[in-house]
Amino acid sequence: MSDLMQRTLVLLKPDAVQRRLMGQLIARFEAKGLNIVAMKMLKVTPEMAKKHYAEHVEKPFYPSLESFITSAPIVAMAIDGLDVIKVVRDMLGATSGLNAAAGTIRGDFSSSRQMNLVHASDGAEAAKRELKIYFDDSEFCRYEPVLTPFMRAADE
Template identity: 70%
Template sequence: MERSLILLKPDCVQRRLIGRIISRFEDKGLNIVGMKLMQVTPDLAKQHYAEHVAKPFYPGLEAFITASPVVALVLEGLEAIRVIRDILGATSGLKAAAGTIRGDFSSSRQMNLVHASDGPEAAAREIGLYFTESELCDCTLSLTPWLRADDE
C-alpha cells in the first residue's frame, strides 16, 4: 500500500469541482485516510515548494497557492502514486488526455487543479507538512475485498 498527498488547489476549490475530483479517486478504489480544508500560508508554500523558491516563477506560484483555501487529502491504495498521476493526466491541462481530470477540467499549465506527490519520498515529506499522524485514519473499508485480491 502506498500513500500520496493530494492538494485540490485554489482553482479547483473556486470552480466548485471538489466533489467531482474526489469521486474520481474513490471510483478507482483509493481510500481517503486524511482530508481537510485549509489555507496554505506563505511559510507552508515555501516548505512545500522548497526546490522552486529561488526560481523566477516562484512568487506567482506562492501567490496562486495562497490565494484561496485548498483541500488537502491523503489517499492510499496499491501503487497509489502512479495510479493518481495517471488519473490526473499531464501537468498541463492543454496536453492532458481526455478522460483524465486535467484533460476534462483544465485548459492551463498552472491552473491544473490538483497537486499530487511524484514519488514515495516526496509523499512522505509532503504528508508530514500537511498532516500530523493523529489526523490520518487507518481503516479497512467493507468493500475492500471487492476491489483487490487478498494477496495484492
C-alpha cells in the same frame, strides 16, 4: 502497509475549490477504490508554500506560484492504495491541461499549466515530506473499507 500499498498527498488547489469541482474530483479517487485516510480544507500560508515548493523558491516563477497556492482555500488529502503514487498521477494527466489526455482530471477540467486543479506527490520521498507539511500523524484514519474484497484480489 505492504510494499505495494502506499500513501500519497493530493491537494485540490485553489482553482478546484473556486470552480466547485471538489466533490467531482474526490469522487474519482473513491470510484478508483483508493482510501482517503485524512482530509481537510485550509489556507496555505506563504511559509507552507515555501516548504512545499522548496525546490522552486529561487526560480523566477515562484512568486506567482506562491501567490496562486495561497489565494484561496485548498483541500489536502492523504490517500492510501496499491501503487497509489503512480495511480493518482496517471489519473491527473499531464501537468498542462492542454496536453492532458481526455479522461484524466486535467484533461477533462483544465486548460492551464499552473491552474491545473490538483497536486499529487511525484514519489515516495516527496509524499513523506509533503504529507508532514499538511498533516500530523494523529490525523490519519487508516481503515479497510468493507468493499475492498470486491475491488481487488485478497493477495494484492
